[in-house]
Amino acid sequence: MYSEDALVRKIRRRFSAAGAEVGIGDDAAVVDSPDGFRAVLCSDLLVENTHFERRTHPSDAVGFKSIAANVSDIGAMGAVPARCLISVAVPADLDESWIDGFLDGAAEACRVFEVAVVGGDSSSSERIFVDVAMMGHVEPGRAVRRNGARVGDGIYVTGCLGAAALGLTRLESGSRTDPAIRRQLYPEPRHRLGRRIAPRATAMIDVSDGLSIDLGHIVTESGVSARIERESIPCHPGAGIEMALHGGEDYELLVTAADLPSEVDGVSVARIGEIIAGDSNRIVLVGESDEVILEPLGWRHFRSGARRASA
């Protein structure tokens, strides 16, 4: 039996709320924003059996990912992540080792990504819910939105796609050793790269739901269409084009810009196509001998094939 108070005490002991005027343990946290910056806020909800399963995802991976997903969203605005609130609801009979592992993973991600936990909330639930809300900062008017893509812009992807989806299928088939599994369990957001790329980007988004959905957000919000070349899409070794197009959770950056270098800070940046006119907001996928309209299937479609009927 796990009490909320015990959980809060545990969180309070674990995180120092560095830099906050009022940190964990009061009604609310009090933090400052660097002079001359705007606050950037986001949150991300992870639900057991929807986003993860205890069978396949160790608790430290759930903790790590809950932080990483928010860092990725802040980074995709061209902003700097700084502080977060962690809220969890867990079954009353949940083993304490799950909580300890979860906090280990969250603390490790906060260390790596330089984010401080300043508060949160807890409750009980039949399924595990983890909600992290994050605050970062960006210079006024400098946040990179989804709606700025212009006809003639190139479409760029950092790193490679499909690794997280491949890792998930490997996990579900019982493997624990494939390198892609790390990309599924402990994703590394490109927030520092986002910060570097932001001044040249007209639109930017992190690839969390899958290229087909996330590029769909850019074309819809920008009122344009897109042509991408199948051969140009950087696929993780072993991941097929379907995983790269729809798999999601890679937390790479999808960027539109007049021009970007092919490498930034040692990370490859691939040009996969260009923004074209068209208020139908279509994505045309160009193959060697064919052209198809790319449907925004994303990870739900992809996972429905890979997961058990109970999902």
Ligand SMILES: [Mg+2]
């Ligand atoms: Mg996002």
